[in-house]
Amino acid sequence: MLAERGLDGFSLSALARHLGVSTAAPYRHFADRDALIDALCVEGYEEFGAALDRAARSTDDPRARLDALGVAYLRFAAEHRAVFTVMFANRGDAVTEAGRPTFDPLVQAILAAQAADVLPPATDPRVLARTLWATLHGLAVLGGQGGLAKLGLDDAPEALVASAFSLATR
Structure with a gap:
């Protein structure tokens, strides 16, 4: 619904x-509609976090791990569009707390990529994570709303991630 x-x-x-x-x-x-929506968001974040964790564990190669996380992000957004949209809306504290751990796999992947000189080591890993996360989120939202397709910029998640992350990686 x-x-x-x-x-x-x-x-x-x-x-x-x-x-x-x-x-x-x-x-x-x-208790009410908002309580149900919040429960859906919390469950969504649990599934999202599990998808990101699987992606992070799928390879030991730092560059491939970043790509796997990006692809998992875009696939989750495409497969769970309605819940994904609400998850990132301004909800209550329970939803915010459920979402916090989903940032960690990307930060850990960035630390590994910095140690392997795939990403600039002198940059704060949370700043890099915020930038890559925002890039992924923008691609997910634009893709979901048809904005990328309208401009002929839509592509498979793997290609979107590879082109976006190539701007940040060495």
């Missing part, structure tokens, strides 16, 4: 009708 209607069109009563349960049923599990 979230994917079909967006956040503004999502309600607990509509969800109940869609599921064929009483309109009171969702309230047995969630």
Whole structure:
């Protein structure tokens, strides 16, 4: 429903009708609509973090690890578009705390890439991570909204990541 209607069109009563349960049923599990959305975001961050962790463990090569993380980021965004969009909206503290650990695999990959001289070693790894994260997020959002395709700039996640990260790596 979230994917079909967006956040503004999502309600607990509509969800109940869609599921064929009483309109009171969702309230047995969630205090209100925001509590359900926050729970979806927390679950989304758990899945996102797991995808990033798998990508980070997929190789010992520092450059390949960065690429794997980037591809995992873009794939998750494409496969979970509605939840991905809401995850990064301004939600409550529980959502913010659930999202924090998803930044760590990229920071760790950057530290390894700096040690291997793939990325500039003198740059603060969190600054590099913020920049690469923002680049990935921009590609994910623009791709999801059709902005890249409109300009003929859309490509497979591997190619998008390779071209974007080539600007930062040595």
